[in-house]
Amino acid sequence: MEVATLFLGLFYTLNVKPTLNRTFICIVFVFLPLLILFQLGTKWIFTIFLILSTLAIFNFFSKSIRSILDLSFLVLGSNLSEDSAQRLTYFFISNEQYHLYYYTSIYLVAFSLLAFLYKKLISNINPITPLPFKVRLYILFISIFTIIVVYLNTFIRVDPSETIAFRINVALETGYLFMMAILARILYQSIKKHREFQQMTKEQEQQLNYMNSLEKVNKEMRKFQHDYANILLTMRGYLENEDLEGLKNYFQSHILKAEKETLIKNEVLSNLDNLKIVELKGLLATKLMRADQIGIKMNIEIPEVIEAIDMDIIDLTRIIGILTDNAIEACTKLEEGEVHIAFINTHQNSILIGIDNTVDESSINITDINKENFSTKGDGRGIGLSNVRDLLKGYNNVKMSTQIENGWFMQEIEIPNSQLTLHV
Template sequence: MTALMQSETLIVFVQTGVLFLFVKSILRDWGTFSYLDTGYALAVIMISRWIFDSIGTYASMPILLMVMLYAWRRTRSLSESFLIGLQVGIWSIVIDHVSDLIVYALKFDGGYLLTFTSLQLLSLVILNVILMNTHVKSTFNRPSLNRVTGVLLLVIYLYIIVSEGLNDELRLVASNLVVLLVVIGLAVALYDEYRITIRAKYQVQQQQAQIKNDTRYMNEIEVHYNELRNFRHDYQNMMLSISEYLKTDDLTGLQEYYQENIAPVTKRVADEQYNLEDLSRVKVKSVKSILFNKLNYAQSQGIKVHFELRQVLERVATNELDLDIALGIILDNAVEAVVGNYHGEITSAIFQTAHSTVFLIQNNLFEQLPPLWQLKEVGYSTKGTNRGLGLNRLGTIVNRNENMILETRVLENRFVQRLTVAREEV
């Protein structure tokens, strides 16, 4: 290929360096340049020429493995790092082939390096513009799809590398380019079909969940009505008892009766009801239902609960089903973290601004937590085996909703999760 007839060292450096830039762009990791990552990338770039001199055309394979290792350090997912590495590797080959064809067509002898570098930088700029203005992802939410796609891309990549090692005629370059473009087109079509199917599936799930939430809401109303009837009955009996003490002027007995029977009930009602009275301002029935059920359950487990909402919440500008699931996961984790502890406490609130609705949930901590990225891995849990799916699923839900942002922090002895839902532009 004409690439080997020009400044080979500089070409290999450019090819290797651009691979790392593409990985950082795909991961939307523009603002993070740790010393370790930067040193690793520079080391790979520096030894890439030696690798190329040792095994020739096949040098791209070990270099690509090192790029995948770099991606894994950022994602902590083998399937995602494998897929991302193959994507940037194959794209580099596409740019290489296009550069060859341009140089050949224009008779631009000695212009491969300039052409290749220009096309790489141009594609890098276009990629960043797309990523900064959309929520397009290079990987699927399901690891199984990532693995299948990665295997297909690996077959294509190995075919190109092996075939170019045997023959580098222009005809072979052109045929490889056609194969790549066809595969890219098929991948885009399959992804679009998958996206449409998933959207339809979630619409059906949302309708089913809405019916379920409406039913649960009506059941809650019935429960509250029965509680009110029981309270009225108890209230009448309590008044009759008080009247007997008053009729006999037994103030000492009345005082003892009040301390032993009325005062504890008053405190319990205040603790269990008024802490959640702001829930009446939540007019989105599915959200109100999930909040009430989770917080009421927490109270039944002896956990101190607070909820605050100053303004009426009329609607949420996102998928209600996904929001309900996300809030359920966050609250379940909060309850699990504090249940059984005498000082267990959960504080929750909803804040509304001109541009967003913020759901804030925090609980106190009673143990040292591992790094946050480890908590989000599938299967990891501080509570034993067969757990740890919540935070990973929560991240998946947030990622598929463009107007959702999740912030997770540990502040002193409190675990805080802030779920922001951006409002639709008017």
């Protein structure tokens, strides 16, 4: 029972869905070998295999460095729950016939409560982060100590009436909790430094993208200016013959058509001047160039200066990037696809971000959009929207809405400028 609750607790705290495939993996690669080892009486091998296989599987499931921390805490939570259940049952339940029932009930309630409180407390440590060698050594030490704690808790039973043994057990668990607090602090600092490095790298990358986009448009404008004299000469014949209708047709069909795209791109890029967030400016410029290359009209509207948005810049660029990529890809299926992006200061203490694209309404159902892994692009390709929802879970007051209206697929994100709860 304790091993099963430990696994359920890890599924819960690591936000891993217990699918049929994952359950099958747990049964075949953990539970069945454990059953064999238990029957053979190899206590230490049983314990070592339990911890290492559990760590390996849940690290594979979650792709998170937090798996060791969650496992360690849940082992501690299991110990505390077991101690509480033993002592409460021993001192308050006189009828031995019901001891097992009350012990199991108290254990499950206590363990569930501790797992819930832990998840609320530790939800800010989740990303994949490379760790220094010293941190990995400390994690190895925690793992070894976890094996010892599990062994003592599983194979050495302490009688609730034995005060000295109980105090030793409490001291052991207190020291274990202290080591996990140190580990949580180390992980938090490592993640913080890694995110700062990511932000700096992202800022430099997006600034470079923006400068490259500007350079490309400037080259096209210089080319247009260089050809300006030749363009005027081609119009001379129409003017000498006073053929205004022919001049009009020539201008619209050749000159305007040839240079319209350059002028439009220059205008759209100039709209980015009001966005003072370098990372976003570079991201949008890159997406604009991509849309232009595949023949999709993209318009960006930023009517007022926006100095800052109250969201972690890495999360924000990931969200905008995913939604913009989805919008562009959806338009590739249409003959004349369009993407409109707007950043609006609502003057109500929030920023409204709208990403709209034309869509074939018959190919999408609004009720299916929020389903996990849903995508109009085919099976297994809905991870992007799922990632957006996961990122937004860390921002309590950010609202996202989706609707389809008059051939447009519209997604809006409203981000308050204050009172925003951010989980790093």
